[in-house]
Amino acid sequence: MGVALPPPAPRRWSRGALPLAALALLLLLYFSVRASSILSGCRPGVRSCIPKARLPVQVRPGQGGIQELQLDRRNNFLRVARVWVPSKPPSLPAHCQVRQESGPSMAPEREEPPCLGPEGMLGRMMRPFRASLIPEGDVALSRYLAGWRELLRFLTPLGSIFAFAVSEAFAKVTALEARVHGPHAAHYSSLVTMAAWEQRTGLLERPGTEPGDSARSSGSRTLLLLHRALRWSQLCLHRVATGALGGPDAGVQCGDAYGTALAPHHPWLVRQAARLAFLALPGRGALLELACPGAREAEARSALARAAGTLEDVYNRTQGLLAERGLLQLA
Numbered sequence: 001m002g003v004a005l006p007p008p009a010p011r012r013w014s015r016g017a018l019p020l021a022a023l024a025l026l027l028l029l030y031f032s033v034r035a036s037s038i039l040s041g042c043r044p045g046v047r048s049c050i051p052k053a054r055l056p057v058q059v060r061p062g063q064g065g066i067q068e069l070q071l072d073r074r075n076n077f078l079r080v081a082r083v084w085v086p087s088k089p090p091s092l093p094a095h096c097q098v099r100q101e102s103g104p105s106m107a108p109e110r111e112e113p114p115c116l117g118p119e120g121m122l123g124r125m126m127r128p129f130r131a132s133l134i135p136e137g138d139v140a141l142s143r144y145l146a147g148w149r150e151l152l153r154f155l156t157p158l159g160s161i162f163a164f165a166v167s168e169a170f171a172k173v174t175a176l177e178a179r180v181h182g183p184h185a186a187h188y189s190s191l192v193t194m195a196a197w198e199q200r201t202g203l204l205e206r207p208g209t210e211p212g213d214s215a216r217s218s219g220s221r222t223l224l225l226l227h228r229a230l231r232w233s234q235l236c237l238h239r240v241a242t243g244a245l246g247g248p249d250a251g252v253q254c255g256d257a258y259g260t261a262l263a264p265h266h267p268w269l270v271r272q273a274a275r276l277a278f279l280a281l282p283g284r285g286a287l288l289e290l291a292c293p294g295a296r297e298a299e300a301r302s303a304l305a306r307a308a309g310t311l312e313d314v315y316n317r318t319q320g321l322l323a324e325r326g327l328l329q330l331a
Helices: 014-038 121-131 141-158 160-180 191-201 219-242 250-261 268-278 284-291 297-324
Strands: 057-059 066-072 077-083
Touching: 121 141, 121 284, 121 297, 141 160, 141 191, 141 219, 141 284, 141 297, 160 219, 191 219, 191 297, 219 250, 219 284, 219 297, 250 268, 250 284, 284 297
Parallel strands: none
Antiparallel strands: 057 066, 066 077
16 A cells, blocks of 8 residues: 655745846846946047046066956947057047147247338338349349449538549439330340440440540440448448447448449549548447447348348349450449
């Protein structure tokens, strides 16, 4: 006779399954929220983002990279990945770079002294001389003579020493202007056209001869005499501007310039008189004040040197054109 067994009791593990599943879900949600807080700022569909907190990283020397934690959004778990960091950061694209508004660091330019401006003594002289250097490599005579008139205006107040020289130069300027604005003005627009016209028509003097009437001299000969006087003016102004402090005064320096530019073309008596006359030339300070009134000595020297440089440019071009045409021996 068998013994009846009681029915098997149902399994008890199913009673704790629901709490365990809830705990696992909470843990997953916790880690997901923590990762999202680290990577806050990321938005769906955006490849890169800027984390608000530093990701945990571990640097392993010799392996050429950095290991960091990355969030795999598809599988919702953190994984370790190696990120390669180049030795030199890549340069940003041009449209991402910050533009420097202030520009390069440069010292502000000093303003020019008034004497170089439109109403200044040196400015009025430099502009027409500079304008006479036309791009074709020629010299425009009307502008050249306008520069000479301003130069004579500058030299006139220097005293009686320049009275004779200024009057001689003024007469030559006036004579050449009469040709520039005369009936044959088309042939006297520039040095090249003048020289070609006078050579073609036989108006040039023979080298070494002097016309009986200086008023009837050729335009090329008159220009040559002004050209030599311009060289003296340039040397005089340059030496006054660049002379050392405590060195020879303006009279000595301008006298030396005369010996270089004009004395070889003057008779002995004129040379001796000129050497004595230069001793009465005003000092360097007076010349600088005349050239650049009210300016500091350094500014006046600089302005006078620039004016001398302009005269030198005009002289050099004129010298080359006269030499090419064999006109340096007309007087």
